[in-house]
Amino acid sequence: MGALPQIVIGLAVTREGIPVRCWVWPGNTSDMTVIEQVKDDLRDWRLGRVITVVDSGFSSKENMAYLQRAGGHYICGVKMRDGSQQAREAMSRQGRYLQVRDNLRVKEVRLAADPGRRWIICHNPVEAERDLARRTQQLETITAELDRIAAARAADAAKAKAKAAQQGKKKTPKPMDAPHRKAECALRDHPSLGRWLKQHPTTGRLSIDATKVKAEANYDGKYLIATSDPDLSPGDIAVGYKNLLQAEAAFRTMKTTLDLRPVYHRLDERIIAHVLLCWLALLLIRVAERRTGQSWPVINRELGRVHQVTLSGPAGRLRQTTRLTPAQAQLFKDSDVAMPPKMSGLEPTE
Template sequence: MYLRFTQRTNADGTTVRYAALAHNRRVNGKVKPDVLMNLGRIDRLDVDGLRRLAASITKHFGGDATALSDDTEAALTAGAAPMEVIDSRPIGTSWLLDALWKRLDIAAAITKATDGRHFTTNMERVLFALVANRAIEPMSKLSAAEWASEDAIICGLTAMDEDQAYRAMDLLAEADTTGQVQQAVFFAVANLLNLEVDLLFFDTTSTYFERDEEEDSTPEQRAFRRYGKSKDHRDDLPQIVIGLAVTKEGIPVRVWCWPGNTSDQQVLAEVKDDMRDWKLGRVITVVDRGFSSTDNLAYLRRAGGHFIAGMRMRDGGALADQALSRQGRYQSVRDNLRVKEVRLDGAGDVRFIICHNPDQAERDRHQREQAIARIEAELERIAAQRERDRARTRKGSLSAAAAARAEATHVRAECALRDHPTLKRWIRQHKNDRLVIDRAKVKAEANLDGKYLLATSDPDITAEETALGYKNLLEAERGFRDLKSELLLRPVFHRLEHRIRAHVLICWLALLLTRVAERSVGQSWRHIRRETARLKQVTLAGEAGTITQTTPLRPGHKGIYQALSIAPPPRVTAFDPA
């Protein structure tokens, strides 16, 4: 046991020294110090009190009780030998993610996939570094390698390079060809959080590539980056389609990738088969209107499965017309929602629920009225300008050529209005090519304000549970939004298909870790990341040796780690005496 001295330099250049009672212990062959008691600042220390304590100890155990040792006396009066900070990096967020990474068996699944292979660097640690970088400070793979080596603390990984990052991505893509990594992770998450997987929500999105041309297919391999219907409104760029399955708690449990020209109607059978291999028991799959074809819904019912599906109401289909024509009272449920269950002829055992949101109905009405007013103003402007040009032509102040050019301008304005992406739905073109507002369409749309139609094959779920379950489909959309904004799924610079798949898997793993953290802590990932990033690991070097320790734990840090049942980083992680 000994007195340990440290010092801190203030912003004004003054130095403050501290003393503590410490002892050394040996861990794995290395000597590490443990602070038993902080005594405080040396300039405020009761040195006479320490002398009395030393005298009391010597009285019982023998020795010289007259004074402290010369070295201790000098240290208390002059302070310890100065030490210099040689490194400082944030550790709080990466430490939290690493604990979740291991608890969710991701590390074990990846290690199992690499068994029997020998690498100079731990590939599991490299993959974790890529996932942690995506969750903390998204970068390219080259920058992520530099970040893990110079700017972050990744336990078990001192440094990595770009080649190791790509090798780890190849291993991840190879290990997950059968979904074994995702399956192991899912069951670990389900056990940890006691997830309810009776409802699984599925949706798709797309992400584009910064290149002008799509890939060409070869006899050995299909093209992956293809043109398709972009959900980011970038049909001019090649893309891929990404599918995501989430629980009603918002936990993403599986991810898929398909070529960019894949339609929503083509993927649901593959999703159903993949999830069936996990033997989850009774599962109700919740899908949006884009997946509600007759074949898809029939496939979802195979092997005892059920569905909740959004149905199209604005296409004028027979089902929508029948549902709206049925009489009945709405039942008020939570979240300002009203529901009404109806039975339709020829639908078999499928039940239909009409949902109505009064607030959404008011928003729909206001948006429609704004659109109609805008169309009316533009049509009046075009008609008034056309009439003025014709009057000038009759008076002879406008030549025939100028009148023809003016009429062409009016026609272009009408064409632009007719082809407008949001206004064209309210416009009808007469046989004389003049545009008018389609009043019948306006009246039909007014009857649909705030309403949407759901179908379910489950005989036990109530109308209220069906409606509220469908609303949770927003969790899948929130997952896509966070993938693209918080985790920066795009831009994607990879060219090979397996590298693109690995990139999507890394983003999915980062989303999974952040969602688990959010659900356990009850705060947004942005807040958790900002708070834990303030916990630093500092390395100091001096004549006495080198010591690595973390900054003191704040109440905010402590609350986050306690909510996740994670032990915070130790105060002292390394001590190498000179």
């Protein structure tokens, strides 16, 4: 799959999740090019005060500087574990959290070394419990595996000692350690478990890195946001960043529900047309969800039960729609779509 041609798709989404514009670029398009075109295209709409929300992948200094042109501002996610001095300093600052929602608390931090930006630390207590439970489970798995390796190594050593005594040897031969080393290497290189381990330089044995565990606990349920806007409240900044999830949900819908991929086209105009059709379908889905208050799977399931059958007889033929349930009729009403006729397509016999 990696050798196949790639494309980059961009969506402009309202805070309610309505997709209002779509872009398509070649797969090798740089982030800076994407940022510049999106900002320039939206400027033509003569919008008022524009605040662009981006994730940490677009948070380079060049991108942020371009988003501030013509009075614009940005809200961007910041990687807490990237080792940057600013992120470490922001996360180490003390202060009280402000309750925004049941599952969201925020704390604003100002850095003297970066006066042009405001830093918002967000904390989700529910997500913090998930992080703790996930880490506890991983540590229990690591402990069990280390105990198993140690027990197997001790058993092999005991066997080697017993064999040496049986053969009358004064010196116990060194047991085979390769299988245990292999198990330790597999544990150390594990994509999710290896991060909690440290290897001792003298013995080469593995153990849980207590310092790393303690440091990681400080990040439970937290994420870091930076913004150039001087007026928004910390709560509005956090909620604005969470609205980025609406765009991510739109991409997931295009990839799964609408089966955007794979694209069986070679010509640029046909590829763009394919993406635009998926975007229009996504627009209809989101509008239907907003008007009915129901999710698309519910709407699709209910309306998928509406059928039209063709009846034939001596007098002719006609098409009849199955009787609508109250739930189906309400979906048509809320969507402002005309009810399907009970009878249609009458073709009398000549």
